[in-house]
Amino acid sequence: MSKCIWLTGLSGSGKTTIANLLAAQYKDKGQLTCVLDGDQIRLGLNKDLGFTRSDRHENARRVAEVAKILVDLEILVIVALISPFSEDRHKARALFQPGQFIEVYVDTSLKRCATRDVKGLYTLQENGLIKNMTGITSPYEIPKNPDIHLRTDTTDAIECCELIKKHISV
Amino acid sequence: MSKCIWLTGLSGSGKTTIANLLAAQYKDKGQLTCVLDGDQIRLGLNKDLGFTRSDRHENARRVAEVAKILVDLEILVIVALISPFSEDRHKARALFQPGQFIEVYVDTSLKRCATRDVKGLYTLQENGLIKNMTGITSPYEIPKNPDIHLRTDTTDAIECCELIKKHISV
Numbered sequence A, B: 001m002s003k004c005i006w007l008t009g010l011s012g013s014g015k016t017t018i019a020n021l022l023a024a025q026y027k028d029k030g031q032l033t034c035v036l037d038g039d040q041i042r043l044g045l046n047k048d049l050g051f052t053r054s055d056r057h058e059n060a061r062r063v064a065e066v067a068k069i070l071v072d073l074e075i076l077v078i079v080a081l082i083s084p085f086s087e088d089r090h091k092a093r094a095l096f097q098p099g100q101f102i103e104v105y106v107d108t109s110l111k112r113c114a115t116r117d118v119k120g121l122y123t124l125q126e127n128g129l130i131k132n133m134t135g136i137t138s139p140y141e142i143p144k145n146p147d148i149h150l151r152t153d154t155t156d157a158i159e160c161c162e163l164i165k166k167h168i169s170v
Helices: A015-028 A053-072 A086-094 A110-116 A121-126 A157-169 B015-028 B053-072 B086-094 B110-116 B121-126 B157-169
Strands: A004-008 A033-037 A076-080 A101-107 A148-151 B004-008 B033-037 B076-080 B101-107 B148-151
Touching: A004 A015, A004 A053, A004 A086, A015 A033, A015 A076, A015 A157, A033 A053, A053 A076, A053 A086, A053 B053, A086 A101, A101 A157, A148 A157, B004 B015, B004 B053, B004 B086, B015 B033, B015 B076, B015 B157, B033 B053, B053 B076, B053 B086, B086 B101, B101 B157, B148 B157
Parallel strands: A004 A076, A004 A101, A033 A076, A101 A148, B004 B076, B004 B101, B033 B076, B101 B148
Antiparallel strands: none
16 A cells, blocks of 8 residues: 655755655665655645645645545655644545555754754745744644654654654554 | 646547546556546545636646646656646646647537536536536637547547557657
């Protein structure tokens, strides 16, 4: 049974890094794998959406629907999406069969994300150039019962991938 | 190189029948294949959209973006979508590499579609229960230079599939 591995967490928490590394590992094993990355999807399918609450709901909804199409084709899907609202993650899960949707909380402190600031967004936010920054001016609802909880402050990407693979193979 | 086979035509012209038959044939050959059917997509990804002009544009845009994701995974995609506007079909084509997007005009007379009336939509329209019926109260822009022109008034679904496969294998 194929899966949807759904990485949720703040901007800069390491979702994309983990997603791409994990995808590469599964591809090496011959598993057809697809990364649905929030930043990429916003250049295509979701380019009409902004960062209001309703647009964030719609952003997550569409990604979940595409993930469902892919999983039905037996493709392993790895979603890397802030997806700040519990409701959206629950709705995403509801599209899949039991055990098919793996919610992975990529947990890094806001301070650490802001220090890394890979995309420069935290600096832009500090300078008042970005509204609706998740975790600062826009809420991030911490997953209460994620299937996997990765602490990327203390766990590197390679170890994170191992934890995910271990969970899935059980 | 994988392809996006894009079937456009009036409601009842035979798009879904051809798409499903063709997909079954490619699957039998071991080709990973996905049908993106307008009616199905409107139950999931595009369930927020109606039948206004702008919603029809958005409907086609999203289907094209999903098709692109799938084709990039080497999946053969068969789209069955009324997609009444030339502009949308051109934009869809523009997402793909040259030769990767095959526009197939599924050409059946409106009279024949209304006689078949597989989904009962033409009857509903006659009774004033449907607005924006393509080909009657909403425009259908006939493809000027489709890659393949199927005349389903005189060609059955099996023959249509042969014509598409012949075109692709050339």
